[in-house]
Amino acid sequence: MRLAIAQINLTALADNLAQVRKFAPKSKVMAVLKANAYGHGLVKIAQHLNDADAFAVARIDEALALRAGGLTKPIVLLEGFFHQDDLPILLANNFQTIIHDENQLKALEEASLDEPxxxxxxxxxxxHRLGIAPAQLNDFYQRLxxxxxxxxxxxxxxHFSCADDLQDPKTAAQIALFDSLVQGKQQAHCLSNSAGIIAWPAGHGEWVRPGLMMYGVSPMLNATGKEHGLKPVMRLTTKVIAIRDVDAQQCVGYGGRWQSTKATKLAVVAMGYGDGYPRHAKQGTPVVIGSKRYPIAGSVSMDMISVDIGENTAGIKVGDEVEMWGPKLPVEEVAQCATTIPYELLCNITPRVSYEYLE
Structure with missing residues (x-):
């Protein structure tokens, strides 16, 4: 019996990409696949994004993996290259690079390349992370x-810093500054990440680069993907491996963080931080067994979590499937319970979890 499984819904992936185009119908789409396609499987996801115009990754090894997997679309390196010796690799594999500082520009200028x-x-x-200062734009542009x-x-x-917050004025200021800087430069412009695509149409430009939203998750504060017409691509599941009776006033799990207030039953499920589930998920974080939610009881351990299923177990038995997040339980909600963000949960799935791709 397989235990922890990440089911990846490839139909939902395609539907989400179509939704991106509805938000930004005049823009080309650079699908962001960094960090193993946000934990969904780099090459497999790319192979099912035929409608994307280009791919974007953070680092060269990710781009090389895509080429090794047979992907021929343009690939943009969002962090650029890190040494002049990388440039022949970029050229041989038809990678596009970001230039964001003087060292990169000098390395490019001094390289001996057969083609541009x-x-x-x-x-x-x-x-204020990567990128040249506004005052450097004309110099860098002319040198390139x-x-x-x-x-x-x-x-x-x-890149936007606060596009997930509609009340924050920084995004509008960033769009205005960018527009003022690029006046007269007719090349393609790319400003919007997922939050920019959903909430800031003035920043769409000729290209948009969806990341989180492609996987069916909302990039906006206090929202779920469903509110934007998105469908969750990952469904993380496991199985019940034991059911135990617990008397009133008994402590459960490491540190005795949870104590039963009355006699109840616990379902022990095969999931923990060894699978990538958040260690700091608070008491009461829900899981779904069948069609009903049940609260976590006690600490998340490496391999197991206890769930309070109450005295009336409604036929729950060993071997039953447990949804940790997915269509019945948004990953955004689990992230809130663990005081983190959905990005981290998706990216933290460990190799112990089996992947199952559903057409």
């Missing part, structure tokens, strides 16, 4: 146009 590389120039408009190692079309990019 496609470049995206990233501007820091308020994220001048070097024979960069293709003539220099695309322009930025």
């Amino acid at each position: 590389i496609s470049c995206w120039l990233k501007i820091n408009t308020g994220m 146009q001048a070097t024979s190692n960069a293709k003539d079309t220099i695309n322009l990019m930025t």
